Amino acid sequence: GQNIDQPTEMTATEGAIVQINCTYQTSGFNGLFWYQQHAGEAPTFLSYNVLDGLEEKGRFSSFLSRSKGYSYLLLKELQMKDSASYLCAVVDSNYQLIWGAGTKLIIKP
Amino acid sequence: TAGITQAPTSQILAAGRSMTLRCTQDMRHNAMYWYRQDLGLGLRLIHYSNTAGTTGKGEVPDGYSVSRANTDDFPLTLASAVPSQTSVYFCASSDSPSSNTGELFFGEGSRLTVL
Numbered sequence: 001g002q003n004i005d006q007p008t009e010m011t012a013t014e015g016a017i018v019q020i021n022c023t024y025q026t027s028g029f030n031g032l033f034w035y036q037q038h039a040g041e042a043p044t045f046l047s048y049n050v051l052d053g054l055e056e057k058g059r060f061s062s063f064l065s066r067s068k069g070y071s072y073l074l075l076k077e078l079q080m081k082d083s084a085s086y087l088c089a090v091v092d093s094n095y096q097l098i099w100g101a102g103t104k105l106i107i108k109p
Numbered sequence: 110t111a112g113i114t115q116a117p118t119s120q121i122l123a124a125g126r127s128m129t130l131r132c133t134q135d136m137r138h139n140a141m142y143w144y145r146q147d148l149g150l151g152l153r154l155i156h157y158s159n160t161a162g163t164t165g166k167g168e169v170p171d172g173y174s175v176s177r178a179n180t181d182d183f184p185l186t187l188a189s190a191v192p193s194q195t196s197v198y199f200c201a202s203s204d205s206p207s208s209n210t211g212e213l214f215f216g217e218g219s220r221l222t223v224l
Contacts, residue, residue: 004151008149030208030209030210033212033213035213041217041218042199042216042217042218043152043199043213043215044215045212045213048210048212050210087151087152089151089152091208091209091210095207095208095209095210096209097154097209098151099152099153100151101149101150101151102151
């Protein structure tokens, strides 16, 4: 079967750095998304990786290793507003989007 | 622009009743989707439409139907609601139909409780 694994919950301190991991086992690979979802709100797009390596967008970076079936989202200089769930999703060989259950990130002062 | 608008934002429904969740987008995206989100589970695709006039079944289509009469609107109907359909429903759109490699734009969600 197809599977996306993310930690259920993580806690970090304001101003620090946190890495949220995502591992996947899917039938093929055509890209990986990260979305942010604040409680009670809609998911919003953060990043899309299709090639190996690190992509940086301000305080957020996303890394992909296709050979390891692994990605991470790196959040730097954490702010209280970064408290949210982070959703990993993979596009498989049939171009179906497979979603992980999300990682709830709690930021403490 | 408004993006994607869903209505209602919240609804309590008696089991056995019918309900239509409305979704309208103003981005002229070809692809539209309905997802449900339940605690501890990833988003699950109910139905999708790659272009006006066509629809397809997703991962969990049973008990739901959709129509796509035009580009902007994509309503989701529950013909006879059951308690297991209690969930948060998200409508989404994309300008990359079929490939699923484009960014999804989500509505604010409709929280449905079936008693």
